[in-house]
Amino acid sequence: MRDRTKGMDAVAVSAALEDARFDARQDSRFEDLADDVRGRAELAEWERLDQLLAAAPAGTVYDSDTDDVVQAELAVDAxxxxxxxxxxxxxxxxxxxxxxxxxxxxxxxxxxxxxxxxxxxxxxxxxxxxxxxxxxxxxx
Structure with a gap:
């Protein structure tokens, strides 16, 4: 997901968030997909990115290299x-x-x-x- 989000602006992230919400609603209809941890985590990440870019100055694009949350996760992994x-x-x-x-x-x-x-x-x-x-x- 991080590769896909690099360079996205607030409009693109909002659209991706809506797609993720739609997918989550669709998945909730199927028993085998309702407990999909990955889907919920991806939705939460889209929501976080949407909030991050909404608070940023207009025209800001997302870059995982400057995202403190991503960098902290990478440091923990390392x-x-x-x-x-x-x-x-x-x-x-x-x-x-x-x-x-x-x-x-x-x-x-x-x-x-x-x-x-x-x-x-x-x-x-x-x-x-x-x-x-x-x-x-x-x-x-």
Missing amino acids: AAAADREAELREAARVVARANELQALRELHALEQTEPRDGDETARDELTRRAGGYVQADVDT
């Missing part, structure tokens, strides 16, 4: 993506350390390794791999 990426990196680090500890165990050199920050989570990963059994050599 922060969530960064959090997911950080979680994936941490999970990969834990798996790599668990693999390293497993290799040291197989070489009978586990007792010679220096502990590192975060080894508890690597130990938990090895315990998970072993089906819940805590291996004494890794635990110490």
Whole structure:
């Protein structure tokens, strides 16, 4: 919807709002469409844009790049993506350390390794791999 609205003026947004209201009335007649969350969200967005442009100076066209609501949503999405990426990196680090500890165990050199920050989570990963059994050599 944001791509369609870019460059629209108040008249075009009002017309699109009326179309969205018509679609909502039509959808309410059908049981499978009456609970359409997407349609209600789109209608609400058209209403918001209509109010936004009604309050703007005459001749103003909509631009999502300058819309504070859109920019806030994009910032939230970017922060969530960064959090997911950080979680994936941490999970990969834990798996790599668990693999390293497993290799040291197989070489009978586990007792010679220096502990590192975060080894508890690597130990938990090895315990998970072993089906819940805590291996004494890794635990110490």
